[in-house]
Amino acid sequence: MTIKTASDRPTMIEFREVQKYYGDYHALRGISAEIRAGEFFSLLGPSGCGKTTLLRTIAGFEDISSGAVLIDGKDMSNVPANKRPTNMVFQSYAIFPHLTVAENVGFGLRRDPRSSAEKARAVEEALELVGLKGYGPRAAHAMSGGQRQRVALARALILKPKVLLLDEPMSALDKKIREQMQVELIKLQRELGITFVLVTHDQEEALVMSDRIAVMFDGEIAQLADPETLYRHPNSRRVANFIGVMNFLPARVTAESDSHVALEVPGLGPLEVTPDQVAAQTSGGEATVGFRPETLTLLYEGQTASDREAPGVIDEVVYYGDMTYYDIRLDGVSAPVRISMRNVFGRPVLDVGSRIRVAWSPGALVLFR
Amino acid sequence: MKSPGLRLFAFAYLIFLYAPIVLLPIFAFNSGTIIAFPLKGFTLHWFDQLFSNATLGQALRNSLIIAVSTAIFATTLGIFAARASTRYRFPGKPGIMGLIMLPLVLPEIIVAVSLLIVLLGIGVPLSIFTVILGHVLAATPYAIAVLNAAFSSLDKSLEEAAYDLGETKWSTFRLITLPLVLPGIVSSMLMAFTISLDEFIIAFFLAGEQVTLPTYIFSQLRFPKQIPMIMALGTCLVIASIVLLTIAEYARRRGIAKTGAKDTGGFL
Secondary structure, three states, X not given: XXXXXXXXXXXXXXXXXXXXXXXXXXXXXXXXXXXXXXXXXXXXXXOOOOHHHHHHHHHOOOOOOEXXXXXXXEEOOOOOHHHOOEEEEOOOOOOOOOOEHHHHHHHHHXXXXXXXXXXXXXXXXXXXXXXXXXXXXXXXXXXXXXXXXHHHHHHXXXXXXXXXXEEOOXXXXXXXXXXXXXXXXXXXXXXXXXXXXXXXXXXXXXXXXXXXXXXXXXOEEEEEEOHHHHHHOOOOHHHHHHOOOOXXXXXXXXXXXXXXXXXXXXXXXXXXXOHXXXXXXXXXXXXXXXXXXXXXXEEOOOOOXXXXXXXXXXXXXXXXXXXXEEEEEEOOXXXXXXXXXXXXXXXXXXXXXXXXXXXXXXXHXXXXX | OOOHHHHHHHHHHHHHHHHHHHHHHHHHOEOOOOOOOOOOOEOOHHHHHHHOOHHHHHHHHHHHHXXXXXXXXXXXXXXXXXXXXXXXXXXXXXXXXXXXXXXXXXXXHHHHHHHHHHHHHHOOOOOHHHHHHHXXXXXXXXXXXXXXXXXXXXXXXXXXXXXXOOOXXXXXXXXXXXXXXXXXXXXXXXXXXXXXXOOOHHHHXXXXXXXXXXXXHHHHOOOHHHXXXXXHHHHHHHHXXXXXXXXXXXXXXXXXXXXXXXXXXXXX
């Protein structure tokens, strides 16, 4: 599968039919993709999908069985990891425990011909960049998880790489620090303009941080797109399921033309969707329509739908503070669908068993077939 | 330690273990030639005799040469083997590792006799060099066991990070791997040294004309009047062991404090 990206920015990394076997195990099944210069790019997928392996082929830690990896137009086949214009932030951070923070950050400058005073200044600048000014003399092993990550970041950035590789860098941090680091990383990336390639299994993290995301399953890229396209127009049920929550209802195609597809959906009734609402990949199975929880709205007393409405019964209520999730059994459908409502002021949380009406719009649906 | 029976058992066990060692210095300073109570009087004569004994000096020198060589060779081989077994996958690995570790369970006398036959067969003259060969064979499995633990607790991405930052494979090993496994290397050398120093059977078979400390002590036990001197020798060895272990433990704890690693227990 080749994904061509139309963009004025030049290509920084190019995968050409990259194959990787571990013995009989086929880890990468012909990856072809381009990562643009200055882009925040994420490899997203469940564990074992090959995303880390793909990242390690960029770093040079993993030989590829066939195909090619190009960085800045140069074939990396015979370039070892220590000669590549890439640096990596490891999942474990890989902070050298027997060195100080400054020695860790300055490690990559050992072969730099500059004077030690200039190198010390470069180290201090790198530490300042990640918000650790003055931490240089401390023992690296005594730093907290969040601080270690900053040290790893400064250490990787001091060599001014063309590409910064991040292998699940936030997975070991707790939620608050993780969210803070996400914002800082985005800022840092914009400030430096370096290409960032992030590996993550956290779809929310990928959506928040990335310019573009490659969703990977079983050693293949299932979809490569910007976050909004991925969320609104997933090209398969699998991608739709992996990114956010999506409800699925079985559908029957009743008529089809160049301008629309007519469907009969139990619970929603007859409807029409446009061709751009049809997912690109066909699985050959039964047709289903998918919709996100926030595209449906509960109708309270006296409210009317602006488009279409469907009746149902509340099956389950999950209160999240800012949001309430309702599982609703639409009339004529056995499986409940989930809808989310913001708990804005004056809006009551409804009880299980209440009969309600739901407003929806055919334009928010995606058809998988 | 709630049960008084267990407490008693532990107490008796410790006495059984250490009382004989406590007797060593007592009789080393006793002026009587017979190893029995009551004590006669205080003397330094046995130490005098010890330090002026030329054969003993030779045995000690031999033993030290053998033990230091064994420590270095066994640990060097152990580093290669431990690194290979923790980092790489290669065909026949379990079999090869099993063969290397086999001397751990083989009776030493069998190893000693077969080595003797082979060495005589290919015409290698017996000397302290042949003892070193035998001791390296016996000590390497212990070295590997210690070093395996050190290498496998080392995060692989530390080496990758150094390589990623522009170092070569060799400078990565020197700058990152070696300092971090150093406590393991010290433990391994100490263990190999100790194993070699008090090893008797292999030394007895392979030393030829030469004497080592254990073979010398064994040969002197036939002469009752030499026993007090052996007691003095034992006292010196106990003190040397305690000093050595203290230094090693101090170095180990300092290494742990420096890298912030978790203390997984050492000798003391």
